[in-house]
Amino acid sequence: MLKSRELFSISGLCVAGVLLIASNFADRFITQLPLNAKTVSAELDFDFKMMAAAQASAMGPRDGKFNLGRAATKDEIAAWDGDISPDGTGLPIGSGDAIDGEEVFAEHCAICHGDFAEGVDNWPELAGGMDTLADEDPVKTVGSYWPYLSTTWDYVKRSMPFGNAQSLSDDDVYAIVAYILYSNDIIEDDFILSNETFLDVEMPNVNGFIIDDRLTSESHFWNKKVCMSNCKSEVKITMRAAVLDVTPEDEETKTNQVSLKSEKVSEPNQVNVKLEAEVAELDAELLKSGEKAFKKCKSCHQIGAGAKNKTGPHLNGIFGRKIGGIEGFKYSKVFKAMKDEGRVWDEESMAAFLAAPKKYAKGTKMSFSGFKKDEDIVSTIEYLKSFQTLN
Ligand code: HEC
Numbered sequence: 001m002l003k004s005r006e007l008f009s010i011s012g013l014c015v016a017g018v019l020l021i022a023s024n025f026a027d028r029f030i031t032q033l034p035l036n037a038k039t040v041s042a043e044l045d046f047d048f049k050m051m052a053a054a055q056a057s058a059m060g061p062r063d064g065k066f067n068l069g070r071a072a073t074k075d076e077i078a079a080w081d082g083d084i085s086p087d088g089t090g091l092p093i094g095s096g097d098a099i100d101g102e103e104v105f106a107e108h109c110a111i112c113h114g115d116f117a118e119g120v121d122n123w124p125e126l127a128g129g130m131d132t133l134a135d136e137d138p139v140k141t142v143g144s145y146w147p148y149l150s151t152t153w154d155y156v157k158r159s160m161p162f163g164n165a166q167s168l169s170d171d172d173v174y175a176i177v178a179y180i181l182y183s184n185d186i187i188e189d190d191f192i193l194s195n196e197t198f199l200d201v202e203m204p205n206v207n208g209f210i211i212d213d214r215l216t217s218e219s220h221f222w223n224k225k226v227c228m229s230n231c232k233s234e235v236k237i238t239m240r241a242a243v244l245d246v247t248p249e250d251e252e253t254k255t256n257q258v259s260l261k262s263e264k265v266s267e268p269n270q271v272n273v274k275l276e277a278e279v280a281e282l283d284a285e286l287l288k289s290g291e292k293a294f295k296k297c298k299s300c301h302q303i304g305a306g307a308k309n310k311t312g313p314h315l316n317g318i319f320g321r322k323i324g325g326i327e328g329f330k331y332s333k334v335f336k337a338m339k340d341e342g343r344v345w346d347e348e349s350m351a352a353f354l355a356a357p358k359k360y361a362k363g364t365k366m367s368f369s370g371f372k373k374d375e376d377i378v379s380t381i382e383y384l385k386s387f388q389t390l391n
């Protein structure tokens with residue numbers, strides 16, 4: 001308890017320190033506050049500066065300059081600019097093989113990484129772990145995990161041996177990298193690793209990484225066009241939250257509510273229980289009629305645990321699912337096109353589709369003429385929703 005309180009106060013101090021520094025920075029490079037500073041209270045002023053500092057640290061100041069320090073010189077940049085690209089760009093001329101590498105490795109690296117790059121105590125292992133990446137406790141080494149050899153070369157040259165970084169010659173680095181490859185059974189001991197043979201080595205996990213395409217593949221999460229006015233041609237009350245007293249009243253429900261309200265005054269707890277029971281019942285009832293309405297769909301669609309595609313695709317987790325999004329199901333052209341547009345099922349599109357499938361998706365393969373009654377649509381949607389967590 002005491003310890004955690006200490007930790008807490010230390011981290012509190014750190015936060016305060018960071019905030020202080022941030023506000024100092026804000027003072028220096030923010031020229032304009034959003035409001036005339038004189039008319040702003042001290043607290044507000046502070047808030048603005050904090051916001052500005054946070055913005056500036058995320059995006060840089062508005063004029064693109066921090067006005068701190070001086071530009072790095074060419075020599076300074078060159079001294080750090082040793083990065084090697086996966087295609088070998090940046091590699092210096094040089095060579096070495098695993099036999100030479102074993103010696104250098106034994107001298108400079110083995111004390112921590114083991115004679116065979118297997119790792120000593122808690123120092124990282126550099127070899128082995130093949131085919132463990134899918135395990136619960138994967139062993140990630142240069143051999144099992146790293147996709148490009150350039151990373152190994154760059155890493156060793158730049159930061160190893162630990163505590164004496166950048167002390168190795170280029171040839172030694174080639175030899176050591178060859179030895180690490182040899183320890184991982186990636187090359188034979190007579191292979192000479194050089195700037196010229198570098199790309200002949202293929203790393204086992206080179207295809208184990210995927211390109212991050214979330215900017216396009218997940219754009220439907222944030223690119224939704226939000227309708228703000230005249231979004232529906234017809235607005236109708238399809239359900240009534242009478243017990244919660246939020247639906248505009250008409251004569252029929254009024255009497256109902258009046259009696260509830262009067263009860264509420266006398267016995268609030270009891271009424272709450274009653275209200276909850278009623279709401280649950282409403283859902284259950286809706287579900288029940290939804291299950292019934294779904295009989296019209298059952299000949300073609302499965303839903304529930306283990307549901308498979310039949311004439312139509314399975315309907316588990318349909319809301320939020322891409323329209324036409326089940327891999328391997330043969331959709332019609334119109335469904336494929338909607339998928340390519342990144343469209344996703346929500347309640348609104350589902351209601352429109354179930355009311356008139358052929359109108360909503362002209363050319364659809366789904367031979368169902370549509371529900372005539374709005375209640376069937378509402379209850380079917382409720383029923384579909386009860387399988388949202390399955391997929
Ligand atoms: C004093 C101990 C020590 C010595 C000596 C040492 N290393 Fe390391 N090495 C480390 C530590 C600690 C790390 C992890 C560093 C980190 O994660 O920031 C590491 C990480 C590495 C890694 C990355 C491993 C991974 O999977 O992330 C490589 C490759 C490596 N060392 C190679 C070498 C080579 C080659 C030498 C000899 C030239 C060497 N090391 C010498 C301690 C040492």
Ligand code: HEC
Pocket residue numbers: 293294296297298299300301311312313315318322323324325326330331332333335354363364365366367368380
């Ligand atoms: C005669 C068979 C049949 C019936 C009945 C039928 N469907 Fe379909 N359904 C299909 C087919 C086939 C598709 C694929 C449509 C396409 O590719 O054009 C489909 C597609 C769908 C989709 C889109 C799935 C996706 O992956 O985008 C939903 C949702 C759907 N149906 C719901 C229903 C509901 C709810 C009912 C009952 C009211 C119903 N269907 C009745 C055959 C049917």
